[in-house]
Amino acid sequence: MSTHLNKSSTNYIYCYTCIIKRALFSITGKLSDLLQSEQLNYAAAATCIEATKITLVNLRTESEWQLIWDTAVQLAESNDVTVSTISTSRQRRVPFLLSHSVIEETTGGRADINQYRTSVYYATIDSLLGELNSRFSETNISLLQSLHCLVPSSPSFLHVPSLLPFLNHYDINVVYHS
Incomplete structure (x- = not known):
């Protein structure tokens, strides 16, 4: 177990996901604690849920991602971990329709740093x-x-x-005089 953990910690993607999880769990952890408390204040819970959603949406920007990326790079460099690219499962090839053409730039691919942003960071927040x-x-x-x-x-x-939202949801009619 410790050997596997030691090998994982020398992998850049491990450092990167640890930083992402720390950032996201610091936000969602507060909501989790509130929802699990013995004395739940429903109004506070509703407010905290909405605030958590808004905070997560606000994290889904390139500038916020850049902060995460920079922190992960610093962590990796301070632990002598090489900042690596995400390995793809298969070798990309030129599309058939372009096979007899001269291609001056990459097709069908993205820069490696963008893969970290879209495949890991944005995907985690979206989930x-x-x-x-x-x-x-x-x-x-x-x-x-x-x-x-x-x-x-x-x-x-x-x-x-x-x-009223509760009463209307359950079709309960109440005569109310203000």
């Missing part, structure tokens, strides 16, 4: 956002906020206007 969006849709968030009004210690306890 996290996909999971958050499937579990916490806008409807689920509004229901979560409404549930907070059913907690007796809540300042908005039984506040009917705040309960």
